[in-house]
Amino acid sequence: xxxxxxxxxxxxxxxxxxxxxxxxxxxxxxxxxxxxxxxxxxxxxxxxxxxxxxxxxxxxxxxxxxxxxxxxxxxxxxxxxxxxxxxxxxxxxxxxxxxxxxxxxxxxxxxxxxxxxxxxxxxxxxxxxxxxxxxxxxxxxxxxxxxxxxxxxxxxxxxxxxxxxxxxxxxxxxxxxxxxxxxxxxxxxxxxxxxxxxxxxxxxxxxxxxxxxxxxxxxxxxxxxxxxxxxxxxxxxxxxxxxxxxxxxxxxxxxxxxxxxxxxxxxxxxxxxxxxxxxxxxxxxxxxxxxxxxxxxxxxxxxxxxxxxxxxxxxx
Amino acid sequence: xxxxxxxxxxxxxxxxxxxxxxxxxxxxxxxxxxxxxxxxxxxxxxxxxxxxxxxxxxxxxxxxxxxxxxxxxxxxxxxxxxxxxxxxxxxxxxxxxxxxxxxxxxxxxxxxxxxxxxxxxxxxxxxxxxxxxxxxxxxxxxxxxxxxxxxxxxxxxxxxxxxxxxxxxxxxxxxxxxxxxxxxxxxxxxxxxxxxxxxxxxxxxxxxxxxxxxxxxxxxxxxxxxxxxxxxxxxxxxxxxxxxxxxxx
Ligand SMILES: Nc1ncnc2c1ncn2[C@@H]1O[C@H](COP(=O)(O)OP(=O)(O)O)[C@@H](O)[C@H]1O
Ligand SMILES: [Mg+2]
Numbered sequence: 161x162x163x164x165x166x167x168x169x170x171x172x173x174x175x176x177x178x179x180x181x182x183x184x185x186x187x188x189x190x191x192x193x194x195x196x197x198x199x200x201x202x203x204x205x206x207x208x209x210x211x212x213x214x215x216x217x218x219x220x221x222x223x224x225x226x227x228x229x230x231x232x233x234x235x236x237x238x239x240x241x242x243x244x245x246x247x248x249x250x251x252x253x254x255x256x257x258x259x260x261x262x263x264x265x266x267x268x269x270x271x272x273x274x275x276x277x278x279x280x281x282x283x284x285x286x287x288x289x290x291x292x293x294x295x296x297x298x299x300x301x302x303x304x305x306x307x308x309x310x311x312x313x314x315x316x317x318x319x320x321x322x323x324x325x326x327x328x329x330x331x332x333x334x335x336x337x338x339x340x341x342x343x344x345x346x347x348x349x350x351x352x353x354x355x356x357x358x359x360x361x362x363x364x365x366x367x368x369x370x371x372x373x374x375x376x377x378x379x380x381x382x383x384x385x386x387x388x389x390x391x392x393x394x395x396x397x398x399x400x401x402x403x404x405x406x407x408x409x410x411x412x413x414x415x416x417x418x419x420x421x422x423x424x425x426x427x428x429x430x431x432x433x434x435x436x437x438x439x440x441x442x443x444x445x446x447x448x449x450x451x452x453x454x455x456x457x458x459x460x461x462x463x464x465x466x467x468x469x470x471x472x473x474x475x476x
Numbered sequence: 477x478x479x480x481x482x483x484x485x486x487x488x489x490x491x492x493x494x495x496x497x498x499x500x501x502x503x504x505x506x507x508x509x510x511x512x513x514x515x516x517x518x519x520x521x522x523x524x525x526x527x528x529x530x531x532x533x534x535x536x537x538x539x540x541x542x543x544x545x546x547x548x549x550x551x552x553x554x555x556x557x558x559x560x561x562x563x564x565x566x567x568x569x570x571x572x573x574x575x576x577x578x579x580x581x582x583x584x585x586x587x588x589x590x591x592x593x594x595x596x597x598x599x600x601x602x603x604x605x606x607x608x609x610x611x612x613x614x615x616x617x618x619x620x621x622x623x624x625x626x627x628x629x630x631x632x633x634x635x636x637x638x639x640x641x642x643x644x645x646x647x648x649x650x651x652x653x654x655x656x657x658x659x660x661x662x663x664x665x666x667x668x669x670x671x672x673x674x675x676x677x678x679x680x681x682x683x684x685x686x687x688x689x690x691x692x693x694x695x696x697x698x699x700x701x702x703x704x705x706x707x708x709x710x711x712x713x714x715x716x717x718x719x720x721x722x723x724x725x
Contacts, residue, residue, distance in 0.1 A: 346588055347591060348586060348587055348588055348589050350576065351586050353577075358565070364552065364557075367581060368549045375587075
């Protein structure tokens with residue numbers, strides 16, 4: 161997990177992300193696509209906090225992603241035109257929902273846990289879908305825009321400056337990633353690893369497993385709602401599809417695609433997923449079946465994900 | 477006063493009464509052996525003591541407090557640690573990582589999202605100390621799953637010790653081992669018992685190990701206590717000879 165190469169890997173990742181808007185066009189992309197990679201990567205990494213490092217599969221992370229998105233959208237549209245306030249409230253809403261739902265489902269394991277996370281996720285989907293007057297229903301929440309940042313001494317325009325917004329998202333992404341990495345390398349993070357490896361043993365080493373699982377779930381969902389707020393800000397729009405269980409499935413695909421045992425794996429998975437989605441969906445309607453096929457091939461031939469495969473090659 | 481007191485513990489699985497009205501008292505620093513044929517209820521008895529499941533009836537006291545309704549991690553916190561008949565470790569983690577987790581739990585750090593450098597050095601030092609005690613220092617960075625059965629056992633015992641227990645429950649620590657490994661583990665247990673005045677309850681099949689180590693021996697058959705006494709008393713007990721020792725010689 162750590163190893164001597166960790167520091168240089170991190171530096172490489174930061175370098176690649178910091179320059180991404182400048183070379184994105186050469187792989188058929190554009191600045192907003194680069195931003196989308198970051199947003200999806202943050203969501204996939206937050207899911208992987210739970211999946212890869214605690215050993216628990218959630219199929220309902222879109223719920224928290226969407227709650228974050230609706231949170232920021234509603235604050236800006238209805239309450240106060242402030243991007244930071246919107247982000248804070250969006251994250252708070254997603255986190256509180258995760259605290260409540262987490263407490264209800266934390267005794268479940270494996271497939272049962274995954275199923276119930278889907279079910280709870282769908283509850284939020286239907287609320288967003290049906291509650292027209294507030295959420296805009298099927299059409300989503302429109303007619304609001306991300307607001308400029310007021311730093312006191314200067315104002316940072318985010319709306320018509322795709323590049324500025326990219327770096328705004330990158331800053332948040334890196335802070336969030338650093339937070340998750342620190343937690344995973346802490347004593348608390350090691351208790352999660354212990355639970356992943358052998359839950360019964362963890363219990364008899366004095367770890368209250370349910371409590372730690374709950375915390376891990378809440379932390380994971382908090383970062384996922386953060387990603388959701390950025391997603392809404394990127395598009396100046398949010399609709400119920402952000403909450404749909406298919407979106408949760410995409411996060412899982414990204415994590416597994418990139419390699420769920422490596423910290424940056426989901427970033428690689430998200431990059432592949434987002435770029436591929438953009439490329440194929442502009443040529444065919446059935447892009448999901450291509451991604452599905454690609455996914456099956458990866459799982460068949462590289463069970464450790466793309467990054468896991470590269471690691472293995474390079475260590476041979 | 478006794479450190480562990482089990483009062484009339486009974487555990488039924490459906491119609492099968494695996495542990496039937498068993499009482500036991502272990503004084504601080506003593507080594508209590510539990511023997512009996514396969515299926516006698518020894519492991520079930522450990523599960524009751526350590527809180528894996530509750531007794532159908534009866535009470536468990538640790539350090540004078542009723543712990544019958546407490547969860548395993550709460551009993552660990554009070555100073556009770558156990559190993560399992562079938563080794564339970566983190567096979568995909570290194571020896572160092574395996575030991576580090578219980579060391580951090582024992583230091584009260586399990587909820588810490590960060591630790592200071594000084595704290596980390598202390599943890600590292602304690603991990604090294606445990607590896608030295610368990611003769612594992614040259615395997616520090618090996619995955620535990622790749623080690624020999626004996627070294628896995630030693631790792632598991634050291635993980636339990638990392639919790640700084642006052643009572644250690646060992647379920648057949650030498651099961652499935654060759655002579656050399658059995659000897660090594662026995663020596664380790666004796667050393668820990670002597671040097672740290674640790675109370676130990678030991679389930680064991682190997683009679684040489686038992687009579688070598690135990691202060692007291694309890695014999696279980698079909699869930700009931702057949703005899704409980706010093707090694708000499710047990711060796712002289714006719715019922716034990718007839719029911720248990722007799723058939724294995
Ligand atoms: N969880 C359980 N569910 C049902 N039966 C069990 C369970 N655990 C143990 N038993 C039964 O209880 C009896 C005692 O088992 P055990 O305590 O493992 O014996 P020992 O450790 O002395 O070999 C056996 O008949 C076993 O099948
Ligand atoms: Mg047994």
